Amino acid sequence: MTSFCTNYHSPVSVEEAIELLRHYDGDARVVGGGTDLLVEMRRGLRRPVMAMIDATRIADCKIISRSDDCVLIGCGVTHTEIINNATIKKFGTCLAEGCGVIGGPQVRNVGTLAGNVAHALPAGDGTMGFLALAGEIEIAGVNGVRWIPARDSFAGPGRSVIDRHREILTRLRFRAAVIGEGSAFHRVMRPQGLCLPIISMAVSLRLDGASISAATISMGPVGPTPHIADAAMKSLVGDPPSAEKFSEAAEIALQNVTLRGSKYRATTEYRAQMIRTYLPLILARAAERAAASRHLAEGVAS
Amino acid sequence: MSRLQMTVNGQEVDINVDDSRYLSQVLRDDLRMTGTKIGCNEAECGICTVLVDGTPVVSCVYPALKANGRRIETIEGLDQHGELHPLQQAFLDHGAVQCGICTPGVIMTAKGLLDQKSAVGETVTEADIKSALKDSYCRCTGYQSIINAILQASGQNVAPYIPATQAAGQTVGQPRPNPNSLAKITGKARFTDDYNFPGMLYARTKRAGIPHGRILSINTAAARKLAGVHAVLTHADIPGRNLHGVVVADWPVLCADKVRYVGDAVAIVAADTPEIAEAALELIEVDYQVLPIVSDVIAALRPNSTLVHETHAEGNLLKHIKVRKGDLNAGFAAADVVVDQTYRTPTTEHLFLEPECSIGVPAGYNPTKFGGNCDLLAVRGERAKHDKTTIYVGSQIPYTDRDQAAAALGVPPDRVRVVATLMGGGFGGKEDIVGQIHAALLAEACKRPVKMLYTRQESLMVHPKRHATIIRIRTGATSEGKLTAVEATLYGDGGAYASLSDKVLTRATTHATGPYDVPHVNVDCFAVFTNNVPCGAFRGFGVTQSCFAVESNMDMLAEKLGLDPVEFRRMNALDVGSVTATGQILRESAGLNECIDKVDFDMRGQNFRWTWDEGHLRYAWGLAVGYKNTGLGGGAPDKATAEVEVWLDRQKGPQAEVRISSAELGQGLPGVLAACVGEELGLPAEQVNVLLGDTDFCPDGGPTTASRQSYVSGNAARLAARAVAAKLAPLAAGFLGCDAATLEFIDGEIIAGEESVSVAEVLTLAEASATSTVAQYEYWAPKTEPLGSGGDMHFAFGFCAQAVLCEIDMRTAEVNVRQVIAAHDVGRALNPLTLEGQIEGGIVMCIGYALTEHYIQEQGEPWTNVMARYKTPSIVHAPKIISHIVEHNTADGPFGAKGVGELPSIPTSPAITNAIYRATGVRVRSLPVDQDELLKAIRTSATEVELAWGDRDPIPTIKFGGER
Structure with missing residues (x-):
């Protein structure tokens, strides 16, 4: 199947995009890089649409900016642009790391973070990094504009609360890491014919004095949608970082998910073992980064 | 339709395109820039990579309108004013080009990296290359030469990796890029899908889609009525033999009574566009009585099993292959240590990066009738004529394709011509018939050229794979470490048709002791029909499978014996004087x-x-x-015929051409043949043109399989060149006043002691005396004996x-x-x-x-x-x-x-x-x-x-x- 749409539009403003969505009344589809969507259409898994609305020429959509305590990412920003961006590397390390392992370089050069989040796969690597930063997304549509936490945007595997036929994810934002905060990402793959991760995880945490004062852990695939390991996060707060504490958090995370084996991808046991192995490691890495940010700040101060 | 404005390699492009078009389609189909290749259309293989504003993207899923206003770079724009880009030069120097289908994408991806690094003044590292080319697949090179070439192109001093060899001759033994590499690095190389003919139609195939079923009815009426459809053919439309097969003709060209695997062809369609042809497939109705699926090799041989071929004398047993040597019981009685283990190997796919493509051109085709000229005329001259049914295809066995297509068309073999195009990888996977006959049938039915290009997904489903095997092997040795006996039983899943199963699994069986001197051997192999995708030739030809079992057992034995595994192998290694398992x-x-x-x-x-x-x-x-x-061995006649011609070109000096049907898969055959001919004639390899695979202009070199072409075709080329030299010798001898038998051909000169005359001079003499300077040589490889005879x-x-x-x-x-x-x-x-x-x-x-x-197959799916x-x-x-x-x-x-x-x-x-x-x-x-x-x-x-x-x-x- 080579046809994917009848009309291809490249609006240059959000207003124009929304007007087009209104015009097509549900028979349109917003596309970023299209690196997932068009492959699915080529494979016949999705039907062609009347109109494809390319979100990557909207004014300012390529911007990555930091204002106040917030890092803002436009819907046209590609994974490659995120990986190479100094602001994101510094203030949202796990996001840059997550985007860095998506697909291959050619796909990262075209695919967008907005698309990754809107696609709502249970284990999008960029999404996972973004969730650990407690990121939020801006959704614009005929009925106006709203910001919601990204974690609330997932409705099922590949299903988003964003109506991708009538709405557009215009911007993403996360609170920039402050001194004492650090984040990290890790993914386990297999080299055989499956492009989906066995497990993808991201964490961020904050140190106050010697203790962890906040933590966010995202992981997938452990269910139909990306998972936030709330109980494990809570268990970390109030104690100093330690290998024991991190291993305990991994066990708590495991107790709170129902892992499933997936055919040709991984057994339940292997998934669990990877969480046991790598969640403590990336927590430790995030803690090191948090500590290092303080040393760096102190170094600058003195 | 929308307006698309962009620059391609610095040229302004301003065209109207369908909104639903991909950049790859605009480049290849609309702009006819076929340097950019297509491997999968799923953003997986990377060979369609081009640069958009300097950034590598896969053009197969890149909407063309995304490129509006952008700057596109493709392989065709890389060399400037005849000067190769450093990447192109480095790929040549390092031999980083084999079949060439991935080369444009790999080079463009590398260019993106080099440009990006040089913009920020950074040195390119191996890690950078591995990161940037992670999704740029190459099936031929193994990547080391690509890495080295990119490092060299980035300005680092990296020499091509060439192992030491014995002293080279004039041309033989000289490291030299394959002659067709230059075309491959510049985007000029044409694979089958890169050919277009005026009036050409596009074909698709209706597949069974079920692993096993009896055909109750086929209704093509609706498909025929679809606008833009020119022909829908079924088994009833085949004028000749409705079977093909490289070893045994058991594979229907178009299934008539039953289908035996999901990829079986039931009907074929030719239409104005590939999309119409695809749509027509949906309108073909086939009713099946679904039959039980045979998917397990062991169950398949049980007496109550459903049969894949009801008329095959031995049921689902395609062949029982046996190797017997010595006295097995005595061998194991003499063993102090025995390892008995069972192994399993998977079905594997060649994944040549060029999906199969055949173009059929009808006899008497006249391009001007369709308002155009065949652009091949400029390149091939009179060889571009189509006075008979012609099939353009990248095939490993052109003459067999010709004969099989002729049989299906019901015409003598000499009424069909196969023209070999460059092949984007083969590895054994392009030996069987896939679209060749279909393209020819449709071309003759429509009296227009017809292109049958498989999608990647179709290629995965249809062509024969490497056999999955189960191998039980028992190996015995004395406590000193001498092997005494090997017993093995192999089951090989041949899939739905015979293909090359007999030959492949014979090789697995005869090599099942490994390269060791084993006095007592007993090996049985069962080649089995199932409803899985057929299996056939794949680099290694069965030996890859048995080697896994043999060499695993060898390490286990070494451990049991307390011997160093290397020493243990040395003690048993075959050497001159040893006797093989057969x-x-x-x-x-x-x-x-x-x-x-x-x-x-x-x-x-x-x-x-x-x-x-x-x-x-x-x-x-x-x-x-x-x-x-x-x-080929086993008593099969193994021969190749080559033709060599030498002439004098007024500008370029003496030129030779060697003609043989043998196939170039990217393995480097043209370079080998040019070296063999150059060595005999004393000409630089650059002056030896190689024409391969045109059955009207090249004698039969036999199948390109069994690692045979350097040996068999190499000999044919060498000896044909020697025959030409023998025609030149009397002229040279007459000129020099010496005995023709003493002449040597060295560096463009024909030499007798202190005296010499140039080849050019002798060719002038030949021309003047109307002496023929062309010769054919039919080379027969040393005779072999069948398995079981105990001979060679x-x-x-x-x-x-x-x-x-x-x-x-x-x-x-x-x-x-x-x-x-x-x-x-x-x-x-x-x-x-x-x-x-x-x-x-x-x-x-x-x-x-x-x-x-x-x-992976699940119940034949x-x-x-x-x-x-x-x-x-x-x-x-x-x-x-x-x-x-x-x-x-x-x-x-x-x-x-x-x-x-x-x-x-x-x-x-x-x-x-x-x-x-x-x-x-x-x-x-x-x-x-x-x-x-x-x-x-x-x-x-x-x-x-x-x-x-x-x-x-x-x-x-x-x-x-x-x-x-």
């Missing part, structure tokens, strides 16, 4: 011991340890050896040893191969540059066999239905390869050479699993290695892993000699 006495050219010595010496360099830890990573060495016959089953064998350094992450059981030390006895290196390419590519292909590749589900090694898997060439010359091979194409991809997989065992204590009995199962074994201190990735059931217990 009773053949090796009289020459058996360099296995030298291969073992070279690898062992390098492996045991400074601070050698078999295994060590670095943090959570464990490293270990593993070793395996292999051997592979050259040529093969006229030569290649030998090799490989040591691999594996890295195992003990936390995840992820396995990586970091280094391979290899030594290959090739008889004589005819072109060390392209030879090294064969070795490196073969090794990496076999790494894929061990670690990544499994074509391929789960592996898209490229995303079949991973071959990417550049990140590419190890450092240290390669030694061993040259135990053969007496009869051209300049001492024997075959090498398959040899390197045989022992790597057991070397890897032997390393895994040494690292973890876990013996892997099925491929490809599953990290999930391996980790479980490591964590539970288990000693073996039985399930590979993709396996669901344990390896069945099989009885020696089978159940029958």
